[in-house]
Amino acid sequence: MITEAMHSTIETIKAELLTDTVATTTINFLVVIDDDAHRQWVLDRVTLIDDKHPARTIVLDTLSTGDAAKLNHDRIEIATGGMNPDDVRSLVQGLMIPEIPSVLWWTGDEIVDQPLFDPLIDIVDALVIDSSGSRTDNRTVRDLADFSQRRPTVALRDLAWMRLRPWQDMIAHFFDDPNLMEELFAIRNLEIVSGSEAEALYLGGWLASRLGWTACAHDEFCDRDGVTIPFTHRREGVGRRVRRVSVETGASTYVAALTPSDEGVVSVGVSGEKARPDRLVPLQAIDNASLIERAILEPPADEVFETALSMVGKILS
Amino acid sequence: MPDGTATLTRPADGRVNPLRAGVDVNRITDPCNIVFFGASGDLTKRMLLPAMYNLRLGDTLPNNYGIVGFSRTEWTDDEFRDEMKKAIDEFSRSGPAKDPMWSDFAKRLSYVAGDFDDVKCFQNLKEHLENNDKTLGTGGNVLFYLSTPPSLFSPIIDLIAQSGLGPEDNHTGWTRIIIEKPFGTDLASARALQTEVEKVFEEKQVYRIDHYLGKEPVQDIMALRFANVIFEPLWNRRYVDHVQITAAETVGVELRGGYYDHAGALRDMIQNHVTNLLALVAMEPPVNPRADAVRDEKYKVLTALRPIESSRVMLDTARGQYDAGSIAGQPVPGYRTEPDVDPHSNTETFAAVKFQIDNWRWADVPFYLRSGKRLARKTSEIAIRFKQIPHRLFGELGDSIDNNVLVMKIQPEEGVSLRFSAKVPGPKMHIRSVSMDFNYGTGFGVVSAPAYERLIGDAMRGDATLFTRWDAVETAWQAVMPILERWETTTDESFPNYPAGSQGPPSAERLLAADGREWRKI
Numbered sequence: 001m002i003t004e005a006m007h008s009t010i011e012t013i014k015a016e017l018l019t020d021t022v023a024t025t026t027i028n029f030l031v032v033i034d035d036d037a038h039r040q041w042v043l044d045r046v047t048l049i050d051d052k053h054p055a056r057t058i059v060l061d062t063l064s065t066g067d068a069a070k071l072n073h074d075r076i077e078i079a080t081g082g083m084n085p086d087d088v089r090s091l092v093q094g095l096m097i098p099e100i101p102s103v104l105w106w107t108g109d110e111i112v113d114q115p116l117f118d119p120l121i122d123i124v125d126a127l128v129i130d131s132s133g134s135r136t137d138n139r140t141v142r143d144l145a146d147f148s149q150r151r152p153t154v155a156l157r158d159l160a161w162m163r164l165r166p167w168q169d170m171i172a173h174f175f176d177d178p179n180l181m182e183e184l185f186a187i188r189n190l191e192i193v194s195g196s197e198a199e200a201l202y203l204g205g206w207l208a209s210r211l212g213w214t215a216c217a218h219d220e221f222c223d224r225d226g227v228t229i230p231f232t233h234r235r236e237g238v239g240r241r242v243r244r245v246s247v248e249t250g251a252s253t254y255v256a257a258l259t260p261s262d263e264g265v266v267s268v269g270v271s272g273e274k275a276r277p278d279r280l281v282p283l284q285a286i287d288n289a290s291l292i293e294r295a296i297l298e299p300p301a302d303e304v305f306e307t308a309l310s311m312v313g314k315i316l317s
Numbered sequence: 318m319p320d321g322t323a324t325l326t327r328p329a330d331g332r333v334n335p336l337r338a339g340v341d342v343n344r345i346t347d348p349c350n351i352v353f354f355g356a357s358g359d360l361t362k363r364m365l366l367p368a369m370y371n372l373r374l375g376d377t378l379p380n381n382y383g384i385v386g387f388s389r390t391e392w393t394d395d396e397f398r399d400e401m402k403k404a405i406d407e408f409s410r411s412g413p414a415k416d417p418m419w420s421d422f423a424k425r426l427s428y429v430a431g432d433f434d435d436v437k438c439f440q441n442l443k444e445h446l447e448n449n450d451k452t453l454g455t456g457g458n459v460l461f462y463l464s465t466p467p468s469l470f471s472p473i474i475d476l477i478a479q480s481g482l483g484p485e486d487n488h489t490g491w492t493r494i495i496i497e498k499p500f501g502t503d504l505a506s507a508r509a510l511q512t513e514v515e516k517v518f519e520e521k522q523v524y525r526i527d528h529y530l531g532k533e534p535v536q537d538i539m540a541l542r543f544a545n546v547i548f549e550p551l552w553n554r555r556y557v558d559h560v561q562i563t564a565a566e567t568v569g570v571e572l573r574g575g576y577y578d579h580a581g582a583l584r585d586m587i588q589n590h591v592t593n594l595l596a597l598v599a600m601e602p603p604v605n606p607r608a609d610a611v612r613d614e615k616y617k618v619l620t621a622l623r624p625i626e627s628s629r630v631m632l633d634t635a636r637g638q639y640d641a642g643s644i645a646g647q648p649v650p651g652y653r654t655e656p657d658v659d660p661h662s663n664t665e666t667f668a669a670v671k672f673q674i675d676n677w678r679w680a681d682v683p684f685y686l687r688s689g690k691r692l693a694r695k696t697s698e699i700a701i702r703f704k705q706i707p708h709r710l711f712g713e714l715g716d717s718i719d720n721n722v723l724v725m726k727i728q729p730e731e732g733v734s735l736r737f738s739a740k741v742p743g744p745k746m747h748i749r750s751v752s753m754d755f756n757y758g759t760g761f762g763v764v765s766a767p768a769y770e771r772l773i774g775d776a777m778r779g780d781a782t783l784f785t786r787w788d789a790v791e792t793a794w795q796a797v798m799p800i801l802e803r804w805e806t807t808t809d810e811s812f813p814n815y816p817a818g819s820q821g822p823p824s825a826e827r828l829l830a831a832d833g834r835e836w837r838k839i
Contacts, residue, residue, distance in 0.1 A: 165340065168702045169376075172336035173344070181334055210335045262418055282374050304339035 010094035013071050027296060028102035029055040030092060032116060032126060034062045035108060038134070040105045048289040053296065056097050060088065062116060080116065089119040101125050103296055109135045112143050120286060121154055126222070128295045130159035130288070132196035136239045138316060141198040145313030146208050148306065157295035159288060160198040160240065161305055166202060166283055170256045170268050174247070180274055184211060187223070189248040191232040195241045198234035203245065205311035206304070215314035256281075339420035345777045348381035349458035349490070350446050355465035356386025356428065357396070360497070362404035365464060368769040370405045370414060371702030373422050375766075377774055387442055388465075397428035399826050410767060419655055425453065433469045446482070450489070452566045457490030460702055460776055464497050466576075470515040478517040485517075488691040495524040497587050500785075502580070503801060504794040511787055524776045524784040529590040529697075531768030531783055534731040535825035538597045538699070539611070541602035541725065541733060548723070549602075551703065553678045558720060559832075561700040562594050564688040565839045567644050568695075569817070570666070574657035580620075582636075582668040583797055583804070592619070592793045593785065594727075595684055598699055599674055608782040612789065619792040623673040630803040632831075635824035637667030638809070649691065649817045663808050666690045667815065669825040670800065671832075683832065687825060691817035693839045697727035711746045717748045723835075732756040 031046050033039050043059070045226035050057055057075045064079035071077075080088045096102060102124040111117050111129070121127065131140035141160065149268055175184045190207065192200040206212070208221050212258055213229065216222035221229040237243050244257040259265045266284065269278035351369070353361050372378050381798050386397050386494065402423070406413040416421070429445050431438025449455050463470050474494070477483050482491035495512070501507025514523055527533055542549055551557070570577040577585065593615075600614040625633050641651040653660045667689030674684065703721040711718070722736040733755045741747040775783055815822040820839050829835050 069553070125477070166376075168336070168340045169342075172334060172340050175334050175336060176346075207336070210338065261417070265417055279380060280417055281376050282418055284375070284608055303338065 010091065013076055013095060023249070024197040026053060027055045027100055028124075029053070029057045029296070030060065030102065030104045030121065031057065032060045032062065032104070032106050032108065034110075034114075036063055036208055037132075038107060039063070039116060045289045045292065046075070049292060049296075052293065056095070056100075056161075058092055060092070060120075062284075075239065085115045085119045088116060088317075089123060092120070093123050096123070098232040098259065103128060106167060106293060107133070109133055109140050111140070111147060112144075116275065121151060124154070126155040126157060126291055126295075126300065128157045132160040132198040132240045134239075136196040136235060138197035138201060138282070140317045141201055141309075141312060145309050146310055149313065154232075155300045155302075155306070156308075157298065158198070158202075158305070158311070159291045159295065160196070161202050161308070162291050162294060163286065164199060164206075164242070165203055166266075166281070167256065168206060170266060170281055171203075171207070171245060171247065171254075173268070174254045174270065177276070180252075180270070180276075183249045183252060183254075183274065184258060185223070186249040186251070187211070187229055187247055188227070188229060188250055189230055189246075190221070191234075191244075191246040191248075193234045193244040195234050195235065196239040197233065197235060197241070199242050200235075201312045202308055203242070204231050204233065206308040207247075208315075209307035209311045210304075215311060215317075219315070246251065343375070343377055345377060345492070345584065345774060347458050347777070347779075348379045348454055348456040349460055349777060350383040350385055350449050350453075350455045351460045351462060351773070351777070352385045352387055352442065352446070353464055354387050354433070355463070357390040357392070357400070358464060360464045362400070363408050364767075365773070366401045367405050367409040368767060368773055370409055370422060371411055371766070371770055372774055374411055374418060374571075375770075377398075379777075381456065382425055383446075383449040383453045383455050384426050385442070385445060385449070386426070386435050387431060389430065389432060391430050392428050393741070394427045398423045398426050399472055401426060403533040410746045433465065434472050434476070434480065436476050436479050437582070439476040439482060443482050450621060457487060459487065459490070459492045461492070461494040462497075462773075467497075467499055467502070470496060471510055472519050474513050476813065480702050483517045484519070484522055491522075491779070492518075493522045493776060494518055495526050495773070495784075498525070498527055499580070499584060500525050501794065502584060504791070504798050507790060507794050511791070514787075520787060521781070523787070524596065524772075525787075525790060526772055526776075526780055527589050527593055527634050527785055528768040529727075530593055530700070530785070531770075531772040532727055532731075533766075534725060534727045535594065535597065537733075537785070538594075538725055539606075542598075543602050552657065552701075554682045555681055556703050557679075557682050558702045558704045559834060560595075560598060560684045561702065561837055562591050562598070562684065562686045562698045563700075563837070563839065564594075565691060565692040566593050566688075566690050566695055567818075569639070569649060569652065569691050570655050570658065572656065574655045577666075578658045578662055578664050581664045581804075582666055582690070583670075583690050583801060587670060587686055588793050588797045589785070589790075591686045591688055592796065593657045593789075594699055595672065595686065596789065598701070599679055599684065601678070606782070608784075609782060609786075611782055611787045613624045614785075616786065616788045616792060617787055618674065618676070619796065621674045621676040621679075622792070622796045623675050623798050624796070625670075625672075627654075627799050627803055633671045633828070634800050634804075635667075635669040635687075635822060635828045636665035636804060636809060637689060637815045637822030638662070638664065638812040639666050639815055640813035640818045642691065642819065643817045644691065651813050651817070652691075653813065657667050663805075663812065665804065665809075667692070667821050669821070669828055670797075671828060672796070676707075685829060685834075685836070687821065687823050687836070689815075693818055693820055695729055696839055697839075699725045699727070701725075711740070711748050718748050722837075731758065 011057050055253050059077045060080045062080050065081040066079045103125040103126045104120050105128045131144055175181050192203050194200045212224050213221040219231045221231055223229060247254040250268050252274040256266050256268045259267045264283050266283060267278050267282045268281055270276040353365055369384055402414055450457055454501045463473060501510050595614040596618050600618040603610040603614045639652050652666050653662055669687040672684045701723040705720055717740055724734040726732050736750050736752045738748050739751045772783060785826050
C-alpha cells in the first residue's frame, strides 16, 4: 500500500520533470546498485546511456538510506536501504511511464534471495545482467538458467552472452565453407578456454542447442546419433574473455585463439585432413555501456540465447 | 521456454549452416580483386584505402581478396604499401595501423605502375590480376574503381576492354566498375561517357558512386518514409507547403580551384548530391527494397521535374560567388583570389534552384534546392515545411503559430527534428513552437560507418541500391542543362555577391521572397 508521503514524493518528482523542455522517452530504465565499490562505475555507465537514450532512469541504491527519492538532473535516485521491498516497488511503479518498455539493469552477481529482485522483476519487461561481471565461476549463469525456467515471460539479456557474438561468428564461419559444413555433424570434442565460466558454458550450450545435441553427462554432450562429445572448459586469463576455442572432428581440428602478439586479434585456422590457411580476425572492443545499449535495443525474444541458456542449465544440473 | 534443443534440423542438402541462426553475416562472400585507378591520388589516400582497411578491421572483407593500385607514379609494391600505411595512419577512423592486422592487410596490397593510355600497362595489370587469382584465391572476380580525373574515365574503360580485362573476356568470375563523380560535365559529355561505358559494361556492372547516398541519414530517409505510418499520409501536396534541400559548406575551393572553376556549384553539388536527395524525398514507395525497384522510383520522379525554360532561368534560380569574409572568426579570401581560379571568374560557388514536380503527389509544391561554399555553417538537411493550420483556434494576440517542419539532418548532425506547436504553461492560451529531436548517431549507440566503407562494400557484394543508374544521371543532367546554358552565356555582373560566412547572395533570398517564403537559416 503506498503511503501518503510516498505519493507526495512521486507527485513532486513528476512535477519537476514536467518543467523541463519537451523530450521523448522511449524506456523506463531501472538500475539497481548493491556494491559500494561498483557504485561510481555503474553511475558512469548510466550517465553514458542517459546521454544517448531518452529514458526515464530510476537508480535504486540498496546501500544508501535517506530521502526516499530525489531528482538528480533528469535521473531519479532512490536510497532503498532499509525500505520494504514492496514499498520500493510501489514507489518505482509510480514514477515509471506507463505503456513504454521497462528494463531492469541488475548490476550485482546475486539474483537468488535478493529482496528487491522479485518485486522489481514483476514490473519490468526485460532484465539485463552480466553473469561474468565480477565473478569467474558459474553461479550467476546457473541461477539465470533456473530463473529463465521460472519466469519465461521476462526477456533476458546477459552481457556475458552478448560479448560472444564475434566468437560465434568465427565458429560459424568455419562451416560456411560448403566443403566443411558436413563436418559440423561429425564433431567429436569441444574445448574452450576462457577467463570466466559463463562464456565457455554459453558457447558450449549454443553449439549443442544449434546442433541438436543433448547433455548426457557432466561435461559431456551426445549428438543425434548418440555419439559422446566431451566438453572441456578451462578457466585461464582475465575474466569475461574467451582465449581459445577448439572443435575436433574425426578428420580435422578447428581452432580460434587469441594471438600472442595482440590479444585484440584472433587467429583462426583448420588443421588436419581439411586444413585451411590461418586468417586473422580483429576483436572489436565493446564496452559495457555499448552492450547495455544493445541489450535495450534488441528485440524482446532471442530464441538462440534462450535455447543456449536452457542447455547450460542442463549441463550444470 | 525452449527446451534447449534446436528447432533447426540437419538439412538434407547440407546447405544451411545451423550456426548462422541469429548470428549475422556481414562479411562479403565473393572473393575478389579491387583495382584502384589513380592510386597515388588524394582520394585513394584519404578515403578509399582507409575505407578498405576499416572493412578489414570490421571483418567484412572476404577471406580471399587483393587490392591493386594502378597509377603513373613509379612505385614498387613495398613503396605503395608504405604510402598506404602513412595514409591509413593519418586518415583512418580507427587510428594508426597496427600489427598483426596491418601486416596481414599489407600482404594483400600490390601495385602496378603504368600510363592510362598504354595498353601494355593494362596487359601487365591483367597478368597481375591473374597471378593474384592463383596466389590469393581471388576467384577471377574484379572490381575496378575509377578515382582518376574524369577526363581519364573513357580512356581507361577503352583500355580495360582492349587488354582483355572487360567482363566479356572474364570467363571465371564477375567484373564490375565503380565510377566516381562527376559523370560528365554536361548532358552531352555524360552521354558520350555512357556510350563508352556501354561498349564494355552492362548497366548492372556499373556502380556510379555518389558518396552522399552512402551516408546513414540519407538511407534513413526511406526508413522514415516507408517504415512509419505517421508521415507518409502527410507526404503530398495536400499537407506540404514546400521542401527545402540545403547542402552548405564552410570550406572554399581549397586546392581544387582548377577543377572547380570549370565546374561550379550547380555541376558539383546540385546535379548529383542534391538532386539525389530530392529523388529520395519525392519518389513513390518502391515495390520492394531491391536496387532496381528503388532506382525505378527515383528515375520516375526525376522525369517529372518540370524543365525550367530558358526564359524562366533567372526567375527560378539564383547564383552567387563568395567574396572575402570571415569563417569561425578567421578571415578567408574571396573566390577570385583562390589558387588556380580566374580572377575574373564567372563561376558560381552558390546555386539555388526552384523545381516543380509535375505529378499527382507534388503538383504546385515547390522544391527549393541550394548549395554553396563558404557559407555561415556546414550543414546538409532536408526540410519539409507543412502548410499552415486551416483555422486559428488558439493563440493570444501576437502569438505566431509556426508551420510544422520536419527536418532530416544529414551532416554534420545526423537525425530528425520535428517542430510543432505547444501551449505555454499558464492561464492564457499562449502557443509557441517546440522541437522534438532524434539524433541518429547516438540514438542507436553506434557510430555510422563512413559512406565510402558502405558503398565499396555494397559494390563488392553486388548491391547497387545506393548507386545511381544511368537513366537517373541523364535525367538529372536534362533538368539542369537549361540553367547551365543560361548561366554560362550570361555574365553575372554582381559577382562576387556574398561575403564568406554569410547566408548566401541576396538573389537567393529574393527567389523565395517572390513566393512569400524564406530560407531556413544556415
